[in-house]
Amino acid sequence: MTALSVDTTPRGVAVVTISNEPVNLMTVPVFLELADLVDDLAHDEAVRAVVFRSAQPDWFIAHFDVEAILGFPADQPTPTELNTFHAMCEMLRTMPKPTIAQIDGRVGGGGSEFALSCDMRFATPSAILNQPEVALGIIPGGSGTVRLPRLIGRSRALEAILGCDDIDARTAADWGWVNRVLPADEITSFVDRLADRIAGFPAHAVAEAKASVVRAESGVERDLLDEGAAFNRTLGEERSQQAMRRFLELGGQTAEGERRLGELAGEIADT
Template identity: 75%
Template sequence: MTTISTDVDVHGVVVVTIGHPPVNLMTVAMFRELATEFERLAADDTVRAVIIRSSDPEWFIAHFDVEAILGFPAEQPAATELNNFHVMCETLRTMPKPTIAEIDGRVGGGGSELALSCDMRFASPSAIFNQPEVALGILPGGSGTVRLPRLVGRGRALEAILGCDDIDAATAERWGWVNRVMPADELTSFVDRLARRIASFPAHAVAAAKASVVAADGTLTDDLLAEGTAFNMTLGGDGTQEAMQRFIDLGGQTPEGERRLGELAGELAAE
């Protein structure tokens, strides 16, 4: 693996660390490594909990690679099965062990959708959340339109998804986007302690309790398929290719551009 690393401790807690400079962009290569690793961890009975964190305090995951999306076919059929990104996210949501996202710094787009798919999210005060897709002529097609409303409610989800603006950590906590915000120097120790505490409990009880909570979500498949179809349709939408190219031209996917992602998204319509 070249974009992530995995470590396991004596308690069966696995830490997946993202390290893909300069902004932890979710390239196709990173996506494949994450999806493969999550599938492996889900099936490994010795794994008792999974933590996802970044090696760079400025970036959790910027978002999915827009240059890669530019290469997607503009004409795609309606979704009849979950796409690979949806499958990865559902693996995080349904695996029989807790999944915890530790968010320090910026997270957007597909990175945000990955975090939304985890059972719990904890953040530092410097965390910033953004779903920039609509400004680029597409929509959050990796489960964001399905998961975010369930966490924060319809109105707040639409503010984030349609507004494409930065959401600070304090607002995200107030909305329920994250479980808690805590000082950066306490975040990792808190997440580690929580994961090890859960890992110390009988595995069958943890799995059964999580499965019961997952069942209370209801079946998400139809909603995810509808989202996938909608995403496919936007790829050929009027101005979509141009908006994504403007995003790149204005500094998207560079540290300078990503540090002001909310402002940059607003500038796309002004071009």
């Protein structure tokens, strides 16, 4: 069963809708489907812009599946090439066409890192962003520690990453985590108009302009390799295993638990 649907407009805007009830959890199958689709869209010359949105009004993508992370091997070698998640995120950042995330509701962990890797992010007032990983004994290992400091600055990135608390949409916009906050009844038309506008411009100029901006972000791949190595090191800690199991016991990955993700992260620390 697919979690993704794609509609392409006459001008070449590919609109990807994500649906994995109840909270759009990024399970391994959903991730693999996303990675394949991102690669296809990047290399499809008929696609001039890409928009990601959710079929679930309360969630964009909750986060990566913690049960799956618990099963990751702890003795992985130091990476010398980007892992598959990092490669997908870099494809979003570097493909020669704009990538836009429309964030309705909550986005956290690997879902937040997916959105961070897009060129632009637009949110509704009800959107909540969170990087809960440190509370679970790991780090944001899907590009969060690399992208957030570049996007919002060192101090705010540390507040988000170390604090593991919910960041409301208005604060995220003030910080630069999202481009702007738009009313729920206006965001889709705004994003569609922007994507269609860009798709109508000469494709070679769009590609060259984006590539020039990407070149200004130096050292990203090197930093992603270091982040991957650091993430792998955390997996070997028994305290990480305990924290992730406690997260699931407290209601993580259920709709009720995910609605209070910031509070839940604090409860892990308390126990």
